[in-house]
Amino acid sequence: xxxxxxxxxxxxxxxxxxxxxxxxxxxxxxxxxxxxxxxxxxxxxxxxxxxxxxxxxxxxxxxxxxxxxxxxxxxxxxxxx
Amino acid sequence: xxxxxxxxxxxxxxxxxxxxxxxxxxxxxxxxxxxxxxxxxxxxxxxxxxxxxxxxxxxxxxxxxxxxxxxxxxxxxxxxxxxxxxxxxxxxxxxxxxxxxxxxxxxxxxxxxxxxxxxxxxxxxxxxxxxxxxxxxxxxxxxxxxxxxxxxxxxxxxxxxxxxxxxxxxxxxxxxxxxxxxxxxxxxxxxxxxxxxxxxxxxxxxxxxxxxxxxxxxxxxxxxxxxxxxxxxxxxxxxxxxxxxxxxxxxxxxxxxxxxxxxxxxxxxxxxxxxxxxxxxxxxxxxxxxxxxxxxxxxxxxxxxxxxxxxxxxxxxxxxxxxxxxxxxxxxxxxxxxxxxxxxxxxxxxxxxxxxxxxxxxxxxxxxxxxxxxxxxxxxxxxxxxxxxxxxxxxxxxxxxxxxxxxxxxxxxxxxxxxxxxxxxxxxxxxxxxxxxxxxxxxxxxxxxxxxxxxxxxxxxxxxxxxxxxxxxxxxxxxxxxxxxxxxxxxxxxxxxxxxxxxxxxxxxxxxxxxxxxxxxxxxxxxxxxxxxxxxxxxxxx
Numbered sequence: 001x002x003x004x005x006x007x008x009x010x011x012x013x014x015x016x017x018x019x020x021x022x023x024x025x026x027x028x029x030x031x032x033x034x035x036x037x038x039x040x041x042x043x044x045x046x047x048x049x050x051x052x053x054x055x056x057x058x059x060x061x062x063x064x065x066x067x068x069x070x071x072x073x074x075x076x077x078x079x080x081x
Numbered sequence: 082x083x084x085x086x087x088x089x090x091x092x093x094x095x096x097x098x099x100x101x102x103x104x105x106x107x108x109x110x111x112x113x114x115x116x117x118x119x120x121x122x123x124x125x126x127x128x129x130x131x132x133x134x135x136x137x138x139x140x141x142x143x144x145x146x147x148x149x150x151x152x153x154x155x156x157x158x159x160x161x162x163x164x165x166x167x168x169x170x171x172x173x174x175x176x177x178x179x180x181x182x183x184x185x186x187x188x189x190x191x192x193x194x195x196x197x198x199x200x201x202x203x204x205x206x207x208x209x210x211x212x213x214x215x216x217x218x219x220x221x222x223x224x225x226x227x228x229x230x231x232x233x234x235x236x237x238x239x240x241x242x243x244x245x246x247x248x249x250x251x252x253x254x255x256x257x258x259x260x261x262x263x264x265x266x267x268x269x270x271x272x273x274x275x276x277x278x279x280x281x282x283x284x285x286x287x288x289x290x291x292x293x294x295x296x297x298x299x300x301x302x303x304x305x306x307x308x309x310x311x312x313x314x315x316x317x318x319x320x321x322x323x324x325x326x327x328x329x330x331x332x333x334x335x336x337x338x339x340x341x342x343x344x345x346x347x348x349x350x351x352x353x354x355x356x357x358x359x360x361x362x363x364x365x366x367x368x369x370x371x372x373x374x375x376x377x378x379x380x381x382x383x384x385x386x387x388x389x390x391x392x393x394x395x396x397x398x399x400x401x402x403x404x405x406x407x408x409x410x411x412x413x414x415x416x417x418x419x420x421x422x423x424x425x426x427x428x429x430x431x432x433x434x435x436x437x438x439x440x441x442x443x444x445x446x447x448x449x450x451x452x453x454x455x456x457x458x459x460x461x462x463x464x465x466x467x468x469x470x471x472x473x474x475x476x477x478x479x480x481x482x483x484x485x486x487x488x489x490x491x492x493x494x495x496x497x498x499x500x501x502x503x504x505x506x507x508x509x510x511x512x513x514x515x516x517x518x519x520x521x522x523x524x525x526x527x528x529x530x531x532x533x534x535x536x537x538x539x540x541x542x543x544x545x546x547x548x549x550x551x552x553x554x555x556x557x558x559x560x561x562x563x564x565x566x567x568x569x570x571x572x573x574x575x576x577x578x579x580x581x582x583x584x585x586x587x588x589x590x591x592x593x594x595x596x597x598x599x600x601x602x603x604x605x606x607x608x609x610x611x612x613x614x615x616x617x618x619x620x621x622x623x
Contacts, residue, residue, distance in 0.1 A: 018276055026354075029284050033291075033361075040293030043300065045143045049361045052354050060347060 012071055020068075023060030030054030125409040127279070128402045129207045130320035131359055132379030133473050135372035138313025140303035142360040142369065145310060149317035150353040152536060155529030156484050157324055157349035158507045159491045161342050164328045165505045166494075167585070168337040168592045171423050172328040173487045178427060180490025180497065182576040184562070187429045189486045191558035193420055194451070195479035195551070196322070200413030201250060201455025202462065203472040208406035209245035210377025210469070214399035226377055235464045242377075243463040247456060249407060254452040257414050260443045271404055278401055281394065282384050283355065286362040289388045296365040303369055308543060315539040319476050320356045324484075325416075338594045342505035359383075376469050378402065417451035418444045428577055431565055465546065474544040478551030481537035488530035496520055500604040501585055502597045517615070518608075 030053030037046035138145035163176045171178075174193055178186025209226075216225040228241040305313065363372065363383050375382040380402055385395030422444070425432040438445040458475070462468035491507070499520055509525035541548040566573045582605060589598045 014273065018273055022276065022280060022351075025280060025284060029287060033287050036287070036291065037293055040297065043293055043297045045147075045300065045357075045361055046293055046296060046365075049143070049354075049357055052357070056350055056354055060351075063343070063347065 012068075020061075020064040023057055023064055026053045026057030026060065030057060125204065125275075125402075125405045126320045126322060127356060127359055128211070128380050128406055129203060129469065129473070130317065130356075131363060131383075132372045132376035133469060134313050134317045134320070135360060135363060135369050135379070136313075136376055137305070137316055138310055139305045139369045140299035140301070140364065141305055141310055142313065142364060143357055145314040145317045146320065146356045146360045148314050149321060149536065150356055152529065152532035153318065153321035154349055154353055155507075155525065155532060156321075156487070157345065159488055159526060159529060160324045160328065161345045161349075162503060162505050162507050163487070163491060163494075164345070165338040165341045166501050166503050167588065168328075168341075168594070169588055170328055170419075171427075172325040172420075173483045174420070174424065175328070175427075176494070177483075177486045177490045178429075178576075179581065180493040181486065182574075183427070183429060183572075184574050184576075185486055185490075186427065187424070187562050188555060188559070189483050190420060190424045190429060191555055191562075192479045192483040192486070193325070194417055194558075195554050196476055196483070197413045197417040197420065198451050198454045198458060199472055199476045199479060200416065201253070201410050201452060202246075202413075202459035203469070203476060204406045204410035204413070205246045205249040205253070205455070206242070206459055206462070206468050206472060207377070208249055208403045208410060209242055211381060211399045211402035211406065212245065213242065214378045214381045215396070237466065238463055239468070240463075242468070243460065246459050246463075246468075249410065250452065250456045250459060253407075253411050253414055254448060254456075257411070257448045257452070258438070258441055258443055258445055260441050271401070271408065274401055275405055278384075278394070278398055279355065279359075279380075281390070282380065282387065282398065283358045283362055285387050285390055285394075286366060286383070287358075289390075290386060291362055291365040293365055295368075296361065299364050299369060311539045312543040315477050315481075315536050315543060316470075316473050317356075318480055318536055319473055321352060322476070322480050336594060337592050338502075338504040338589075338597055376467065413455060414448055414452055418447040421447045421451075428569070428571060429562070429565075471546050474540070474547030475550060477540045477544065478537075478547040479554075481533055481540055482551070482555070484533045485530065485537055488526060488533060491526050492523055492530065495523060495526075498581070500601060500608060502600040502604070504597070517611070 030050045032050075033046060033053060034050035037043060037050055040046070134145055135142040160173075167176065167179065169175055172193070174186050174190035177189035213224055213226040217223060225241045225245070226239055229237045229239050232238060359380075363379075366383065366386050371382065372379050378399060381395050381399035384398040385391045387394055421430060421434045424430045425435055434447050434450070435444060436446050437443065458472065459468070462471040465471040494501075496515060499518060506521060507523050507526050507529075509528075510521035510523055513520055513522050540551075563573055571577060585601060586598055589595075589601065
């Protein structure tokens with residue numbers, strides 16, 4: 001979805017901060033799962049879970065990063081006006 | 082926890098039955114996209130489902146969650162398309178009514194009402210289960226949930242647990258009649274704590290306690306039979322309910338058509354990954370038999386076994402689980418009132434249900450009726466070997482029936498209403514010509530319909546109680562529908578005429594989706610021009 005299609009965020013809440021932290025934490029967690037899984041002979045469910053945590057953690061982090069940038073831009077624009 | 086949970090502990094200040102939120106209450110967009118999902122990602126359902134699914138699917142529980150989860154993703158994508166196209170709070174029954182007409186809209190509503198009443202019962206039972214986590218500590222090793230009695234053919238009735246459940250349901254009914262509402266702050270604090278706890282259990286569980294060799298051992302040597310696996314994977318769908326909240330969010334958020342798709346997809350995948358994460362970490366820490374033995378408090382029991390943190394995490398999880406499940410049980414009470422109101426607006430049920438008590442200003446009739454049904458269902462469930470299992474059966478039936486109808490509606494609406502702008506479409510479409518126009522046939526939508534249909538089939542095949550009680554409930558509902566429509570001189574199998582185009586414009590205008598309104602009007606104008614050229618006149622759908 002292109003930037004101009006999404007409305008600019010108006011607020012940054014504690015819920016948003018938790019969601020962003022949540023996404024960030026998923027990446028090292030996935031790495032830990034993968035690491036321990038490979039030591040134990042790489043059982044498929046564990047490898048898939050580890051990979052899923054890393055992949056989705058990266059997606060959420062990039063999404064959050066984009067939204068934070070727009071929020072800061074919206075704040076700067078509001079201050080100028 | 083369903084974010085539509087209406088609040089307790091503050092005086093209710095409305096003089097009318099629960100209605101759609103007025104346009105002026107639409108919420109601003111936050112950085113993450115929707116304030117409502119601060120805690121809904123991994124909600125109350127896992128507190129109940131984890132023990133049930135591992136108990137049934139044994140060493141293959143992650144696979145059961147994965148298969149149910151894949152179907153859930155497709156259901157979620159369907160809800161995302163429908164919620165962003167039709168941003169009203171009606172949810173599954175509204176989409177079904179739009180797509181398949183009044184009769185099937187009613188059937189979908191009845192399936193949803195079943196789930197709301199089971200919601201009341203199931204989460205009250207589960208909340209009591211987590212409260213019982215503390216009873217061995219208080220009563221010197223005695224767990225109140227183990228107190229049982231045999232009456233005639235009914236063996237091992239856990240009467241203390243039953244009484245606790247009845248008490249909780251009674252409190253909920255009383256609070257809702259009085260109009261006592263919780264503050265949204267309480268909701269948000271609990272939700273935030275829930276996210277932190279669930280993340281902690283998964284993260285520290287994997288880091289400090291997880292033994293992949295135990296997971297592998299159970300996968301290889303404790304793999305269930307096909308029947309058990311089908312039973313477990315059909316139960317796993319109860320971890321993934323709460324999709325109705327997407328349509329609720331669509332009504333209550335500004336610019337829902339543009340914000341809901343992105344955030345709901347993030348929500349759906351997060352729930353999926355965490356359900357898998359819980360089952361994987363659980364089977365790497367404890368044998369599956371322990372989860373079956375602790376089906377009343379699986380998350381607290383799992384948290385207790387995390388080194389260093391367990392002594393605090395276990396009790397904390399029990400308190401949080403009991404609280405969140407109690408609030409989720411309340412969702413069933415308010416959800417059934419809201420749904421009954423919506424169905425009466427669409428002339429599917431009597432408006433008698435919407436009477437507001439002049440003293441308390443609450444819809445006392447729906448609260449008493451559906452709260453009473455929930456209490457009755459809880460009572461009956463304790464006459465079976467496992468109350469949670471029985472209620473989970475029923476929940477799975479209602480959910481899968483409702484979702485099947487939503488998928489069929491999604492496909493039909495692509496044909497019947499190709500003009501409504503769809504800011505999000507379920508991917509994987511075949512572009513075809515249909516009656517002189519262009520239609521995107523949803524191939525993945527069909528796969529989703531087959532997937533949820535398969536789970537519904539598994540429910541009917543393997544759930545002894547669900548396959549009888551579920552259809553019986555729907556049949557009873559249909560008998561009422563026939564009676565009500567006949568009495569009101571309304572058609573039974575045909576639909577009442579609606580001006581859907583006018584309604585769609587109103588809905589999109591209220592949602593501040595002005596670009597979509599213009600897009601819609603242009604599409605309709607092009608269609609009308611085309612029809613005039615072809616000499617077929619206006620094609621307006623009613």
